[in-house]
Amino acid sequence: MAEEKNISYSADDIHIMKGLEGVRKRPAMYIGSSNGTGLHHLVWEIVDNAVDEALSGFGKYITVTIHKDGSLSVLDEGRGIPCGINKETGRPAVEIVFTELHAGGKFNSAVYKSAAGLHGVGAAVTNALSEWLDVNVYQSGQIYHLRFENGGNLVTKLEVVGTTKKHGTFVRFKPDKQIFSTVDFKWDTIANHLQESAFLMKGVHFVLVEEATGQNQEFYYENGLVEYIQIMNSDKNALTPVISFEGVDDATQIGVEIALQFCSEDYNETIYSYVNNVRTRDGGTHESGFRSGIGKCVNDFAEANSLLRGKKLEGSDIREGITAVISLKIPEQYLEFEGQTKGKLGTPEATAIVSNFINNKFTYYLTENKELAVQLINKCIASASARMAARKAKEEARSSKKAKQEVILSDKLTPAQSKEYSKNELFIVEGDSAGGTAKKGRDRLHQAILPLRGKPLNTDSISMEKLLHNEEIATIINTIGAGFGQSFDIEDIHYGKIIIMTDADTDGAHIQTLLLTFFYHYMRQLITSGHVYIAVPPLYRVYKEDGKRVIQEYAWDDEGLEAAKKKVGGGYKVSRYKGLGEMDAIQLKETTMDPRTRLLIQVDIDDPFVVEKRVAVLMGKDTSIRKKWVEENVDFNKVDTFIKEVK
């Protein structure tokens, strides 16, 4: 760890070092993990502080630079972190921000606390996990500077190094490679985060620069949430334009901003909510307020205008095909979060505020746009009819004798023997040949194999319509056994895990994306409740013949390869797997199928925008864009933009 320097420590220093050392000992406790996701948390801690400053109304530009030396910097044009001496400690405030855990709050006088103030752990954590961290503050004509090294040791105390007319804060740090399994900042990951912030903070410019390539990109949305939805829905059939409302509740000063759009031929309800620019992944009071408000509004409007023709609308009929983004700004005294990950808003006031707000605004909108209102309500009636027809069909199927017989399954499927559905796994395998190997290597009791011929899925004609008529897709729908679209019922799924197993190449990635896109559109709950996985075959086999025995190790990346070479010892040979087809049944079982030894990635919808954009690009009409995009982005090593958590 830190190289010892000739410095004498006071009691205060020791207290601080203990805190930061704790962060270094258990980084996962502070940033979730020490992999690429954790690495980027270091960036969010810094960026979110700059965003806080912009949210308070100071500074219109935030620039993030990925430097050649592996460091990253963030520059804002705010007031600059306070550099005065803090009375309690006798130290400059800026020093405390980088050395005391959770110190941010003490110095944060902002009305609204964003990520940093909410769930964030603060800049001190980034400092603790960095080889070095440099701070420049431009404030009252002076340039202040201080520097930390080796996990947050102050090596250059706060000093004035020059004069300036600018104001703002510049923080540059180099993540510690002793801590992280990777220290490569990913352009896409950072770009997506900045883009999301830009949607939520219209009027603030976010710039991302890569020093090595000169590449730079600016995110700036004059129309904020409206553009968020426009871009997400660019490839859908719009029934309404993107409609947006903004207001502030008098009593609480809670700010509400909502944008929404209805699309036809979309069975899903897509609602993203944010509080003080932080995504509330698990919804909460604001989302339920929105749902009830929009339901009440449309129902009352339809009733008042005699548009229902005797039909009754449920909330889900009304919300089918809706895309909405809800962004609340809540002052600190009203902030309440729930759930383990604090991803759910608990603020009780938010329910009525959002419900009344959307009810009033949207009623007014419908009144002003009568023709559109009629079309919208007709869509809701159609949804209600379809819902009732699906329910009836299901009831009939359940009571008829047919249902008691075995469902006729495709002859391509090799089923699992167990009828304990939740324990069964469906492997969707690229190619008949790998399918054959998987069949031999599987656990007969719980693993079923469905081979896919790469080709039909891999053509350029992949509109959703065509996809649905695709034989392979039809087989998948039947095999999973829970319907699709409106009639999809998660209770009926025949497998606890659906595992996509493809080669680690462009074709394989394309197939993965197509399947995920299909699930996302037509069986979304399959993904949101965590049933979909991607199997990750190893890239290398390291082996040595030792008399009669073969000593072998598998490796999934270059780091693992080095470890495997050491384990196998001198005289080893390395083979690089190019595809599943190169493995025999035993190898495939050991490396990719056996729950004890395999590597699976659980598919999670982490970043709504990335998913929708990916869907739009991949399902879009312009095949050249898609081809280019797949080539550039769908890299087996980059699946983490769509997918989270490696088991």
Ligand code: TSJ
């Ligand atoms: F994360 C961080 F601390 F490293 C960091 C903080 C990084 C970056 C790029 C910017 C910032 C930051 C903090 N920018 N602006 C501020 N503002 C304050 O800390 C600040 C300034 C003035 C006052 C005040 O009440 O006068 C209050 C605060 C919190």
